[in-house]
Amino acid sequence: MASRLIEKKQLSENVFQMVFEAGKIARKRKAGQFVVIRIHDQGERIPLTIAGANPEKGTITIVFQRVGKTTYHLSMLEEGDEVMDIVGPMGKPTHIENVGTVACIGGGVGVAPVYPITEAMKAAGNYVISIIGARDKGLVIMEEEMRSVSDELIVATDDGSYGFHGFVSQALEQEVIKKGKHVDQVVAIGPVPMMKAVCDTTRKYDIPTIVSLNSIMVDATGMCGACRVSVGGKTHFVCVDGPEFDGHQVDFKQLIDRQRIYLDQEKLSLERYLEGLGKEGRQV
Amino acid sequence: MNAKERMKIQRQPMPEQDPKVRARNFDEVPYGYTAELAKKEALRCLSCPKPFCVDGCPVEIDIPAFINLVADGDFVGAAKKIKEKNALPAICGRVCPQEVQCEQRCVRGKKGEPVAIGRLERFAADYERSQGEVEIPETAKPTGKKVAIVGSGPAGLTVAGDLVKLGHDVTIFEALHKPGGVLVYGIPEFRLPKDIVASEIDYLKRMGVKIETSFVIGKTSTIDELFEEGFDAVFLGVGAGLPVFMGIPGENLNGVYSANEYLTRANLMKAYLFPEYDTPIVKGKNVAVIGGGNVAMDSARTALRLGADNVYLVYRRSEKEMPARVEEIHHAKEEGINFHLLTNPKRYIGNDKGWVVGMECLRMELGEPDDSGRRRPVPIEGSEFVLDVDTVVVAIGTRANPLVQSTTPGLELNKRGYIEADEETGKTSREGVFAGGDIVTGSATVILAMGAGRKAARAIHEYLMSKN
Numbered sequence: 125m126a127s128r129l130i131e132k133k134q135l136s137e138n139v140f141q142m143v144f145e146a147g148k149i150a151r152k153r154k155a156g157q158f159v160v161i162r163i164h165d166q167g168e169r170i171p172l173t174i175a176g177a178n179p180e181k182g183t184i185t186i187v188f189q190r191v192g193k194t195t196y197h198l199s200m201l202e203e204g205d206e207v208m209d210i211v212g213p214m215g216k217p218t219h220i221e222n223v224g225t226v227a228c229i230g231g232g233v234g235v236a237p238v239y240p241i242t243e244a245m246k247a248a249g250n251y252v253i254s255i256i257g258a259r260d261k262g263l264v265i266m267e268e269e270m271r272s273v274s275d276e277l278i279v280a281t282d283d284g285s286y287g288f289h290g291f292v293s294q295a296l297e298q299e300v301i302k303k304g305k306h307v308d309q310v311v312a313i314g315p316v317p318m319m320k321a322v323c324d325t326t327r328k329y330d331i332p333t334i335v336s337l338n339s340i341m342v343d344a345t346g347m348c349g350a351c352r353v354s355v356g357g358k359t360h361f362v363c364v365d366g367p368e369f370d371g372h373q374v375d376f377k378q379l380i381d382r383q384r385i386y387l388d389q390e391k392l393s394l395e396r397y398l399e400g401l402g403k404e405g406r407q408v
Numbered sequence: 409m410n411a412k413e414r415m416k417i418q419r420q421p422m423p424e425q426d427p428k429v430r431a432r433n434f435d436e437v438p439y440g441y442t443a444e445l446a447k448k449e450a451l452r453c454l455s456c457p458k459p460f461c462v463d464g465c466p467v468e469i470d471i472p473a474f475i476n477l478v479a480d481g482d483f484v485g486a487a488k489k490i491k492e493k494n495a496l497p498a499i500c501g502r503v504c505p506q507e508v509q510c511e512q513r514c515v516r517g518k519k520g521e522p523v524a525i526g527r528l529e530r531f532a533a534d535y536e537r538s539q540g541e542v543e544i545p546e547t548a549k550p551t552g553k554k555v556a557i558v559g560s561g562p563a564g565l566t567v568a569g570d571l572v573k574l575g576h577d578v579t580i581f582e583a584l585h586k587p588g589g590v591l592v593y594g595i596p597e598f599r600l601p602k603d604i605v606a607s608e609i610d611y612l613k614r615m616g617v618k619i620e621t622s623f624v625i626g627k628t629s630t631i632d633e634l635f636e637e638g639f640d641a642v643f644l645g646v647g648a649g650l651p652v653f654m655g656i657p658g659e660n661l662n663g664v665y666s667a668n669e670y671l672t673r674a675n676l677m678k679a680y681l682f683p684e685y686d687t688p689i690v691k692g693k694n695v696a697v698i699g700g701g702n703v704a705m706d707s708a709r710t711a712l713r714l715g716a717d718n719v720y721l722v723y724r725r726s727e728k729e730m731p732a733r734v735e736e737i738h739h740a741k742e743e744g745i746n747f748h749l750l751t752n753p754k755r756y757i758g759n760d761k762g763w764v765v766g767m768e769c770l771r772m773e774l775g776e777p778d779d780s781g782r783r784r785p786v787p788i789e790g791s792e793f794v795l796d797v798d799t800v801v802v803a804i805g806t807r808a809n810p811l812v813q814s815t816t817p818g819l820e821l822n823k824r825g826y827i828e829a830d831e832e833t834g835k836t837s838r839e840g841v842f843a844g845g846d847i848v849t850g851s852a853t854v855i856l857a858m859g860a861g862r863k864a865a866r867a868i869h870e871y872l873m874s875k876n
Contacts, residue, residue, distance in 0.1 A: 148629065162585055166678070167686050168677065209585040209621070211583070214624070345624060347649040347650065347651070348651065348666060348668045353660075359653065364811065385662045389683070393683050
């Protein structure tokens, strides 16, 4: 069904937060689930994690980074505009349980999907250590929100311009594990190389690690298999079996390859779109 | 005209696009009968007092009656006659396997060729549509009963059409953004133009059927929640949408698709119009399609239309065992699809970037008949060879999608995950819940799903009227 954009906020250069009207989804969704959005009649269907919801107001919040045509187009929408379709909540919710201490790690725009999980982990009684990271200070998002649902928060930047100097995986090892803090479970969401690095670290210390995968999808109901991923040598569909999996079992190389299937077409599509915007004289 | 004269008329061929031309466009292959051809073909019908053709029709269309109207030149009347039993004639005229149904029973087929019932059905429906807005039939006065239909494919649409006519308040819930199910995501434009599907669905909407798209039962709401919201009965026509893979090495390489994905990208998302439409598709040069059914034919012919140089249809048995319609096999061959029969993939070979570049195959021979009655394919040892391919479409069937079943307590399933439902009524183990189509039988045809929908609609009506 169509859905109205009622609030828009730019979190960093290319990251946007949007609140959409979607009553049924807002009441139904649980941490870890996502929606599929199609902006217009010729549009593609893209999955986006639900970063939050307000069941009373009937709204959901999404946070996304503009990379290709569709996310660019989405970022150009103004409050009051509509997207043609929004469907969900898709995927399985995160398994939330009091396990003791949980480290919730978000890299880049991955902080957005990790936020509702962090909130739920905290509410379930866990001691929550959150680590959020970005390339530099200007790209760190949702720091205050994350702080409000964490017992400890570490911010890491690749260039050291803010907080810990290094990757989130390094922050986890040096600032948490090596400092003798026992971690029962890790949840890591972000770019695939980041999730892989976190898993490589936690494997050494034998800490169970959940990752949330952002594969290419079409219908997101289990019908097409575009999102298939190898986990422990078995093929799963991210849309219905996931999006969360045991990070130690995921074939990240295959995931990276599969995310690149349409690289050329995505580039062409974006170029055409930006060209069109230029002709309209609109600022990107 | 007497029977003797009628017997003299030969079956009229349907004009179609030249194979070389149509292999590179997405326009519909046949042009359909002209009024003149239709009348001539209609005259071949002998109006048997006991029409066997009707027995062969899953939705019991009064075939001789509509054909007589065509012969008389009352084409709109013919369309209306069909629609007494079938709300989707333009679709069925195109995709029904008439050769194993009505036309197989036609007495003219005993000596020579049967009456082209499917072509005439198609003609009548197309003619009526060409005359402007199609008149909708009268519906019974509102019963106040609410029915939820899950899935907007052939089964769901049939149930919706039948129940709305009887005065019930009908809402269809569709997971995708467009209604039609397999008619829009699966069957390609060149076989079933999407504006025809849209206008047949529009006809149902004008009769009062409500359609909620982008609404996933099992996610957005559950069956139990539908009842809580005041629905009196639910029909599940969700299809068998889960793609089957072979489980051989390399199946997750880039360029290897399920037929569901390949066709959904091309049909529902119109990826063949990329970049005007946003959804991309891999336009392979050397494409292998695995399988021998209609979906395999559709995939192979789509690959050709996307610009492939070579399309190989790889099937483990021989042509005789192919489940595809004869007409589809014939069209595929005409267009230049290479058939690699008695051949089965063993593994896919990838490059360092994770793209498929080859497919190792095994030659097969036919052994003893298996459960399906077809001779079992047996690999010939040492017969491996490699086919250079950059795209593969796996079209070996589908299974039940567990989305609805797993969120509906008390709904009994069979071993393979399909819903247990009474063959005559569609009744499931849950009160007020009916099911029909592929989610009960496993993958079958549009018309069988419609037939199941027709029976379920009858049972749902009885159920609703007895429950006061």
